[in-house]
Amino acid sequence: MSAPAPPSAGAFPSPPGGFAPAPPPSTRRNAELLLLAFAALITTVSLFLVEASQEQSVTWDIAKYGLAFLALFGIAHLAVRRFAPFADPLLLPIVALLNGLGLVLIHRLDLGAAQNAKFNSDPIPSPDANQQILWTALGMVVFVTLLIVLRDYRTLARYSYTLGLVGLVALMIPALLPSAYSETNGSKIWIRLPGFSVQPGEFAKILLIIFFASVLVAKRDLFTTAGRHMLGMEFPRARDLGPILVVWVVCIAVLVFEKDLGTSLLIFSTVLVMLYIATERVGWLIIGGSLLVVGFVFAYQAFSHVRVRTNTWLDPFADYHNTGYQISQSLFGLATGGLAGTGLGSGRPNQVPFANTDFIVTTIGEELGLIGLTAVLILFLVFVVRGLRTALAVRDSFGKLLAAGLSFTIAVQLFVVVGGVTKLIPLTGLTTPFMSYGGSSLLANYALLALLIKVSDAARAPAPARKKDPAPIADAPTELLRRSESRPQE
């Protein structure tokens, strides 16, 4: 359980231990800036295509939007330069591109909705894109603030129980609130106050990951030391199953009371994978997988909304006009897009209800085709893999688990969303990270990005910069260092 030498990408040559001035370590910040400019360019060109094909008057405003976008992420970039200089240079540009593309698509759906409204002589709905730009700016504020405030992400471990409790409560609040304040389109996942509504599950996800990373680091021995061999694999002792059972129950409760299959699956699988990473025991995955199956079978038997979701998944056209409508429309949209797509602004993504939130991936698939969808999925894949790489590279276990949890949760969310709208798995109401319309999702994911960048900064920073033991990294007793930080909580 000792951390091996960090892979070459994360390793920086230690300055020769003399007094000669060390060459400045390569931070790759300029590469990041270049990639951000590239993201801004792609976003601007996309916006131009949308405006042109939607027969909006194409003006220099587009260039202004592009520059504003670049300026916004330029600020984020400067913050990274200042507060996390060694962070992975790919994370921010990928998010910028996803966010920019999301904004363009939301704008495009606004135009479509306005046109529909005009045709039906309905009042034109207020555009969501303006709101989303505001959320993006706020997300940037959250991002920069976290970078500044959180000097060392390891301090989070100190508040893990508090954060975990807050997360849990946040997650469960919608279930306790009357439907009028929590329910939208059949899912009780909101806290809706006049003029303000928030989806606490999005934030709870991050808080719970911090909590589990901390708890797992502290109690890892408990989970690993004792166990029994069965079928060639090591299974944990029954008494150690407690925590995972608690998570399982919470997730089932979310599924039952909030009708939120997605969040439930998201949190449970993230915790499970963190447990597996912490303990290195496949047994957990098997137990967790079994619990998932048991939970699903139970939910299917007991709750009609789970049955409806499942049946709709198996045959969306059976009840086309009701439960199957959304997914059918999504499939029609994807199929109409085909391989190359209809072109940005030339499809009819507004045919799909909730195109700009749960179904934004359908819009991508329709207008940019399988090629565009693949590109977006690959962007996410690179983001997640860079996150996991950060986990590999970082020296402390808390950082490892935190980075792994945060990255993996994005992967699961992507899988649940894209799998849902393409009928690979039953449809759930999750948002596509950084792309879907919605403040909660965007703010939470920018917080997630800030944390990941912080861990990444720690992972890639040259050792002397932290004034640690001057011994070569491979020999450094990193385990002890980390334990001494998390022990006090026990």
Add this chain to the structure above:
Amino acid sequence: MNTPLRRVAVAVMVMVVALLANATYVQVIKADDYRSDPRNSRVLLDEYSRQRGQISAGGTVLASSIETDDRYKYLRTYPTDPQAYAPATGFYSIQYGSAGLERSEDQVLNGSDSQLFGRRLVDLVSGRDPRGGNVLTTLNPVMQQVAYEQLTAKGYTGSVVAIEPSTGKILTMVSTPSYDPNLLAGHDGAATTRAWETLTRDPDQPMLNRAVSQTYPPGSTFKVVVTAAALANGVATPDDQFTAAPNITLPGTSTTLENYNGSNCGSGPTASLTEAFRLSCNTAFVELGIKVGAANLKDEAAAFGIGPHRGIPIPVAESTVGTIGDNAALGQSSIGQRDVALTPLDNAVIAATIANGGVRMEPYLVDQTQGPDLSVLSKTKPVSVGQAVSAQVASQLTTLMVASEENTVGSRQSRYTIASKTGTAEHGSNPRNTPPHAWYIAFAPAQNPKIAIAVIVENGGDRALAATGGSVAAPIARAVLDAGLQGG
């Protein structure tokens, strides 16, 4: 912790690969199924935004699509006499689907016909918006217009169908009252809905295509078929004598049938078939029909095309002579009453078949289909569907019909001779007090027929109970024939 981390990274890649595989399945492999699903409104919306082809008649544009700046891009318009041509063109509506040629020839018009495949491919590569093909009808614009004006001038409810006997080309197809398909093709949803509601609630059924979708008792015009059956089967010759009594009791019943106005058939106790045909004597034809027999009559009717239809390509209602269970039924059927029901088109085909020497031609409304570049995709070849009667019998029938025309109100000597038969068909639950349908079938010139025609005016037109085929329907047909034969 690094081994599990690496495994998790691999798992994430597997997840993305699974997503991509599934997306490929949906977007590439299953794509055609989903794309062509009728519930996929994108396909429809795409179709509306594609330039639909034209429908035309003899150089006159009946339906075309003009560019608009709304989201459907093209507006379907019916620029020329939309009401006169509505039975042929039908309508094309975003909300209410389509009818008439707009529906029957949809694949050509919307450009999805397989004959247009190569052109679609070129359009796809060149990035040009795909366009639909054109449909050229067989209609004669002059005749069509005259027929519509004739029917509407007096507010008649009825239909005119004219056919070129040698080919089966439908030269005229009018139905009144009619409607303006422009009202249904508009892009203003609310206005279209209002128009649709008004049209569908109208008790006069303006959207009913009476020429092909409605059947009527043919009345005396059916005597042509009965006579044809008699002559063809050797049951009678034109000189054979039949009763001239003003009324006759149907066999096995106490029901009597009488001649028009209860008059004697001519002056003698009996009348020849020629005389009975000329004067349209019911009693003689009841006798003749029973002599012919139900089987022969049914066979002859089928030979004249009464029965199921292939579509022209507009669907055509099935005409029938009924089951004819006994001689009483046979007697009534012989004068075109009881269960005998013909569409105006079928009655026109009967006239056209006699005019064509007994050879029945399949009627058709589409002369050509063309690509968007006016290249000919297909040209309808006239199809003969059998010899209904021999040329000799056809000639005998022509002689009888010429004689009948001479006995009809308003007959006149013109540059050409008309061969015709009138009909005044009773209908309704109280036939005596319900104005009869006035029928007239004819062809001209009798010796070298260019046009065969059938006219029906429902419920006696403006003459109510006093209406006869000769007084109400014949003038309309003659006007249409004049228009078609001008100079001929």
